[in-house]
Amino acid sequence: MPLSKSNATRRKVLKLTAASAALPLVHIRTGRAAGKVSIAFWDHWVPTGNDVMKKQVDAWAAKNQVEVQADFITAVGQKNILTIAAEKQAKTGHDVQAFPTWEVHNNAEAMEPIDDVMKQLTGQYGQVNSVCEYLAKIKGQWMAVPTSSGTQYKGPCGRISLLKEHAGLDIVGMYPAKSEHTKASDDWTWDAHLKAAEACKKAGKPFAIGLGTTTDSVDTAGTLFKAFGAELVDKDGNITVKSDKVRAVLEFGKKLVPVLPDDAVSYDDASNNRALISGHSALIWNPPSAWAVARRDAPAVAEDCWSFPAPKGPAGRFEPYLPYFWGVWSFSKNKSAAKELITFLMQRDNVQERCAVVLGYDVPPFQSMLDFKVWDEVGPPTGTVYNYPLRPFHEATAHIAALPAPPEIAVQIYNRGTMPTMLAKLKSGQSVDQVISWANDELEGFTR
Amino acid sequence: MADGSSVPIGAMAPASGAARQKGSLHKLARHRSTTAFLLCLPLILLIAAFVVYPAFYAIYLSMLNKKMTAFVGLNNFAFLLKRHTFQLVIFQSCLFAITAVVLKALLGFIIAHLMHNIPGGNQKIWRGLLLVPWVIPLALSTLSWWWMFDPSYSAFNWILNQFGFDNVPWLGVGWIARACTIVVNVWYGTPFFMIMYLAALKSVPEQLYEAASIDGAGAVQKLFFVTLPMMRNIIAITVLFSLIVTFADFDIVRILTSGGPQDMTHVFATYAFQVGIQSGDIPLGASVSLFMFPLLAFAAFFVLRGVTKRSKEIAA
Structure with missing residues (x-):
């Protein structure tokens, strides 16, 4: 049909052309085509x-x-x-x-x-x-x-009965399955953690904390260092391992490592899970995956598990987060x-x-x-993972080992397991000075 | 024709065309090097795609900076050599490879001799059984070993406990963990040596032993003056091949210890993986993995030259 002059003005043709040119763009943006x-x-x-x-x-x-x-x-x-x-x-x-x-x-x-x-x-x-x-x-x-x-968060997952019996620690009372800050949670410090670890080791149910180089070991060591304010490399990339805070955390580490399992240095990410599920350990640092497997394979153990936040150190409470x-x-x-x-x-x-x-x-x-009902409802015991995700009343901060080092350095500190290896060296009998010297040499390599 | 018979002109024409075609095919087929090349071509292409290209690409990567944006020559290698941990990796790789290859060669030699003296069909059964470790995929068998060494529930420790001994932290103490990785490698690799040496033993002419006996040679003299010289080439090639493969080992260390405790079991491949893939420094990882390349290439050149020389002497 021939177009009449009045129908096909220059302006209309331009508009039509512009509109048709824009069509594919709009189309792609919606994702439909x-x-x-x-x-x-x-x-x-x-x-x-x-x-x-x-x-x-x-x-x-x-x-x-x-x-x-x-x-x-x-x-x-x-x-x-x-x-x-x-x-x-x-x-x-x-x-x-x-x-x-x-x-x-x-x-x-x-x-x-x-x-x-x-x-x-x-x-x-x-x-x-x-x-x-x-x-x-x-x-x-x-x-x-x-x-x-x-x-995931990777805070402690403890056995309710074992911690109560051997260490006098009421973890359910400390962190109940409700939005409530308790006085007892203020006393949940690294010193309290050490005391409980010593008691449980004595009772033959050691805290299954690894000193290997896989993520569970790295995350736990990372949060311990952070709780003492100990940074290996600062946010500007300067090596800060020769600091009082690093020395302080290593001094604490000297007391902690003897009460960890004898084979802690060869732990991988499954070792701690197995220790909990088999009933050999009173506490591990892990997401609820170990509890979930226990629910299937060792129901009695699962019914006795409770996840709760990390202990507090001089610099605050930090929760491993991946x-x-x-x-x-x-x-x-x-x-x-x-x-x-x-x-x-x-x-x-x-x-x-x-x-x-x-x-x-x-x-x-x-x-x-974080208001999903799942954390309130799953069990047994009901509420076992209520305190697994960090909530405001926990007064804790999510943390990843090696933060705040520049990420290109931090990734090496993390993946080479520098912090748990420092603790492993203490366990093998090296002095704090030797450990710091070794770490300094490693870090110089990471900051190239 | 030479015999005096005659053939009409043109009667041979089609036949001669076919013969010419057949002849050219035959000529091509007779051209042995061309045929050999064509037969090898698929393999050459595969090697070029999956060995040569990645090797050159790895060399290229090893000469880049961390962000892979600038050429840094051999700086990555120079940097590595200064690091204490890498010096430890060099020591461990050498310890792991050399100890394992020596043990495999010795055990393989002894077992091959024992096997050689087993008569008849029984030898086949024993040969088959002893090949099992080499036939099972290494990752699977190493996993079984790992369960036996497991930090908490080791089968070996259970046995020790039954006899009143304490647990041994198999993978938790540096030197024990190093020994464990070597043991697993020896367990896996000995059958290869055994089968190679057995084949070599079977090819030693019986007359040589008879002649040596007539000359009054004892068992030890036969071993040193007949068996070993006759097996020298196969021993050299087997050791070289095994050394290269053992230096490149990844599975055993990765599965058993991941390089721990305290980096005391890392070998080149596991360290390269940790540095290159896990820590995002691919050029440095490539440098680690290529570190032994010049030394092994050098060793391979001399070993293979010796083998060729001896083969020529035997042929002459």
Whole structure:
């Protein structure tokens, strides 16, 4: 049909052209025609954790007509870290990766800034804690989104009866399953921890704290150092190991290490779990995974377990915290859809659904989400994990070992297990001076 | 034709075309080096893709700075040599590899001799049984060893306890842990030596022993003047091959100790993994893994040159 002159003015044609040019952009932003997105999740140790994640991803994919490939990559043998390293080198792979603790910093130059997603999420749910910021906000830009999947606190998990019987410690009274600060919790200090550890060792139920180089050992040692204000490297990258505070924590360490198990130096992340589940230990530092396994394999032990915050030191109370992040590669072919998927998965209902399925193991990064019922309800005993996520009345701060050192140095302190190795050296009979000298030499290598 | 018979002109034409074609194929096939090359080509391509390229890429990576943005030459190697922990890693890698290879060679030699003297079908059964450690995937068998050394529930400690002895922290004390890693490597690698030496023993002509007996040689003299010289090439190649593989070992140390306690069992591969992958310093990790390359290449050159020389002498 021929267009009449009045219908096809120059202005109308320009408008139509501009509108049609803008269409594909709008289309991509919604993710609807984005085609395909691939995402690598951390393979949850609770199988149903993967199932619920898959269900949520499928729901988003169906709604947005995007083909989503979700892979679950195990952390066993650090396969997830190897996959991340390989994808970074090859500049191809998944669009979205689950980055454990230090991997955002290790791979930041190959990642897409994600401030827009964080702006939306923090607008909805409030700020995240300082550890998340330290690990994922680089040069003022968020490079990944702190997620709940795999994020954990690693405070003490003790046997109620054994601690009461051998150390006179009423951990349920100290940290009841309700939003209440108790006087007894103020007395939960590292000295009290040492006293209880000595008593339990005497009773043949030692605190199963490792001095190896795997994360459980590193996180516990890290929080002990922090509680004494002992920093190996300060925030500006200066080596500060030859300080009074480091000396003080090592002096304390000299008293602590003899009451730890004889084989503590060869502990890995499973050793402490086994010690608790088998009934050989009165206390470990771990997320509730050990309790969850005991629930299946040793119900009597599980019924006697209680998670509670870390003890307080001269510099405060610090709780070991290991967050996971979801980030988008800069070489991703579908960044907008990838960001939309992350935003969707971090919505409160979805986080809550996933959290409930894994018995509260996954901790959301937002304080506003700590009112999920799962921590009140799961058991036995009911309320065993109520105090597992940090709550305001705990008066504790989330902490990761080696903070506040610049992350490129901290990652080496963490992964080389410098702090537990310092304690292990004390256990092998070395003096405080020898240990400090060794650590100084190591740190010089890390700060190159 | 030479025999005086005649053939009509043109009758041979199609046949001669086919013959020419057949002839050219035969010629190509007769060109043995071409055939050999073509047959080897898939393997060459695989090696190029999965060995040569990664090796050169690793060399390239080892010469970059931590952020992989600048070329730093051999600075990473110089830096490593100054670090106390890396000096410890060099010592441990050498201790681990040399001790394990010597023990494997000795045990393999002894077992091969014992095996050689087992008559008939029984030898096959024993040979099969002794190969089991080498056939099981190393990661799996090392996991079994780890359970036996386990810090808290060691099977060995249970046995010791039954006899009234105290627990031994198998993987918790440096020198014991070092010994444990070596024992597992020896357990795994001895069958390889055994089977190689057995094959070499079977190829020693019986007449040599008979001649030595006639000359009045005893068992020890036969061993030193007949068996060992005849096995020299296979011993050299086996030791070289095993040394290279043992220096590159990762599984055993990673599964048993992860390099602990206090870094006292780290070998090049586990340390490279910790530095390169876990701590995000891939160039330094690449430098660690390449550290022994020049030394091993040097050793390989001389060992293989010796083998070639001796082979030529035997052939002559």
